[in-house]
Amino acid sequence: MRTKTLEHQWLHNLCMRGGGDDKDVQNLKRLAAGYAGECEFDDWLSNYGRPHWKIFKDIWIDAGGTTQVDTLLVTGEGVYVFDVKNYSGALEFVDGKWFSSGKRLNKDIFIQLKRSMEKVSLMHYRMGRPGGLYSSIVFINEHHDVKIVDGVDIEVTMRNDIKRKIHKIADEENWNGSLDIEEVARAIETFIIPCPYSPRELEAAEFDLLRRGICCAECSGFDIAVNRYHVRCGCGHSEAKEKAVLRTICEYGVLRHDRELKLEEVYRFLGGVTSKKHLSKVLRRNFKLISTGRHAKYENPRSEYDFVFKDHDFYYNRPVLNRV
Numbered sequence: 001m002r003t004k005t006l007e008h009q010w011l012h013n014l015c016m017r018g019g020g021d022d023k024d025v026q027n028l029k030r031l032a033a034g035y036a037g038e039c040e041f042d043d044w045l046s047n048y049g050r051p052h053w054k055i056f057k058d059i060w061i062d063a064g065g066t067t068q069v070d071t072l073l074v075t076g077e078g079v080y081v082f083d084v085k086n087y088s089g090a091l092e093f094v095d096g097k098w099f100s101s102g103k104r105l106n107k108d109i110f111i112q113l114k115r116s117m118e119k120v121s122l123m124h125y126r127m128g129r130p131g132g133l134y135s136s137i138v139f140i141n142e143h144h145d146v147k148i149v150d151g152v153d154i155e156v157t158m159r160n161d162i163k164r165k166i167h168k169i170a171d172e173e174n175w176n177g178s179l180d181i182e183e184v185a186r187a188i189e190t191f192i193i194p195c196p197y198s199p200r201e202l203e204a205a206e207f208d209l210l211r212r213g214i215c216c217a218e219c220s221g222f223d224i225a226v227n228r229y230h231v232r233c234g235c236g237h238s239e240a241k242e243k244a245v246l247r248t249i250c251e252y253g254v255l256r257h258d259r260e261l262k263l264e265e266v267y268r269f270l271g272g273v274t275s276k277k278h279l280s281k282v283l284r285r286n287f288k289l290i291s292t293g294r295h296a297k298y299e300n301p302r303s304e305y306d307f308v309f310k311d312h313d314f315y316y317n318r319p320v321l322n323r324v
Contacts, residue, residue, distance in 0.1 A: 001306075001307070001310065002035070002038060002039050002042055002057045002058060003057075003058065003303070003307045004031075004035055004304070004307070005031065005058065005195065006195065006198060006199060006254070006257060006302060006303070007027075007031065007197070007198075007199050008028070008031040008032070008035060009254045009303065009304050010199040010254050010255065010257065011024055011027055011028040011031065011199070012028060012032075013251045013254050013255050013304075014202075014210070014255065015028055016215060016220050017210040017211040017212075017215070017255075018209070018210060018211050019202075019206065019209065019210050033086045034084075034086055036086060037084050037085065037086025037140045037141065038057070038058065038070055038071065038084045038086075040086075040140055041070075041071060041082065041084045041138060041140055041162070042055075042057065042071070044162050044163065044166060045071075045073070045166065048163050048166040048167065049073075049166055049169075049170070050075070050170060050173070052076075052181060053073060053074065053075050053181065054073070054074040054181050054182070054184075054185040055071065055072070055073050055074075056069070056071070056072040056073075056074075056185075056188065056192070057070075057071060058070060058071075059072060059192050060192065060193050060194065060195050060196065061119060061120065061123055061188075061191040061192055061193065062119075062191060062193045063119045063120070063122045063123035063126065063191050064118075064119055064122045065118075065119055066119070066193065066196055067115060067116040067118075067119040067120070068116070068195075069081055069083075069116055069120065070082055070083050070084045071084065072120075072188070073169070074179075074181050074184050074185050074188065075131075075169060075170075075172075075173045075177065075179070075181065076131075076173045076176075076177030076178060076179050076181060077131050077132060077169075077172045077173040077175075077176045077177045077178075077179065078130070078131030078132030078133060078134060078172075078176075078179070079120075079124060079130070079131065079132070079133050079134070079184070079188075080134045080135070080136070080169060081113070081116065081117065081120055081133075081134070081135040081136075082135070082136055082137075082138050082157075083112055083113040083116065083135070083136075083137045083138065084138045084140055085109065085137060085138065085139050085140065085141075086140055086141050087109075087139065087141055087144050087146070088141045088143040088144055089101065089143070089144065089145065090144075090145040090146075090147075091109075091144065091145070091146045091147070092146075092147045092149060093109075093146075093147070093148045093149060093150060093152065094149045094150060095149075095150060096150065109137070110137065110152065110154050113135055113137050113154060114154065116135075117135050120133070120135075121133060123188070123191045126191075127184070127187045127188070130179055130183075130184045130187070131176075131178075131179045131184070132172075132176075134155070135154070135155065136154075136155040136156070136157045136165070137154055137155070137156055137157070138157045138162065139156070139157070139158050139159060140159055140162070141159065142159055144159070146158065198257060198258075199257065201257075201258040202255060202256070207255070207256075210255070212268070212269055212270070212271040213248075213270060213271035213273060214226070214231055214244045214245070214247075214248050214270070214271075214273055215248070215251070216233035216235060216237055217237065217239055217244070217247065218233065218235055218237035219233060219235040219237065221233055221234060221235060223235075224244075224273075226241065226273045227241070228241070229241055231244045231273075241273075241274070242282065243305075243312070244273075245270065245273065245274055245279070245282055246282060246286060246305060246309060246312070247304075247305035248269070248270055249261065249266055249270075249282070249283070249286075249287075250301060250303065250304050250305040250308060250309075251304065251305075252265075252266055252269045252270075253300040253301055253302055253303070254302060254303065254304060256300070257300065257302045259300065260290055260297040260298060260299060260300045261283065261287060261297065261298040261299070261300050262295060262296070262297055262298075263276060263279060263280055263283060263296065264276075266279065266283070267279055283298050284298075286309070287299055287300075287301070
């Protein structure tokens with residue numbers, strides 16, 4: 001599973017709980033569209049690629065400077081870098097400029113890949129140039145209409161060419177595949193760093209305005225009824241109570257990425273849906289204890305539940321029947 005960036009998760013939880021401004025909402029839409037496109041490209045690689053290929057998703061590398069890469073693929077023939085764009089609507093590249101519906105865009109869509117390849121090329125050189133190094137910008141949206149009028153020095157892959165592109169990569173491996181994929185992947189991992197950018201820290205006054213309590217995992221609503229073992233939303237979705245509590249703790253951790261987890265602060269965020277005694281057990285059972293005592297702290301995973309506890313199982317995680 002591709003992990004959402006911390007910024008994406010933070011904006012999602014901020015807006016879901018009634019915070020943020022119009023700029024935050026627009027940034028969230030942009031990140032959500034980008035993530036959806038990247039996940040779809042992951043599916044293409046999974047369906048038409050080869051199981052022994054190594055795929056790095058949304059990584060930051062440091063090689064003569066830092067850069068972000070949407071997808072980096074290692075095959076027996078070489079290293080492939082993909083910059084995935086999930087734009088919809090009409091786009092045109094003329095005279096070195098981008099236009100959307102006749103209006104010139106302020107940004108160069110090609111620039112991110114060009115800058116990334118400067119760093120990736122240096123990384124590849126320092127690794128001893130294992131195999132070939134290739135890059136492509138992928139326009140994945142099925143509703144896009146992209147026209148490249150001028151010649152460009154970047155390979156462009158349209159949606160209807162993605163399957164053919166992947167098959168071509170496999171063919172190249174058949175003819176020239178001699179690399180030890182795992183060895184190349186380990187070398188790349190030495191250049192990977194955590195994302196150097198974090199969302200802003202929420203001021204106490206702004207945080208206090210956010211909605212508290214458990215948010216429905218299905219509809220994002222707060223019309224939640226809590227009983228001993230389950231929580232149930234007005235939309236009909238039900239969930240194991242322990243899972244809902246753990247999920248909400250993770251949401252708090254994303255919003256408060258600048259600090260570790262404390263019992264009292266998490267308890268207030270949950271809005272009293274569980275006792276402090278039970279919450280303390282949940283924290284001890286699922287998070288690393290950093291410091292003990294009255295103000296004990298637990299390690300904040302700074303990530304949503306689905307990316308931290310995706311394989312977690314719960315005894316009461318079964319449907320709740322409606323009772324008349």
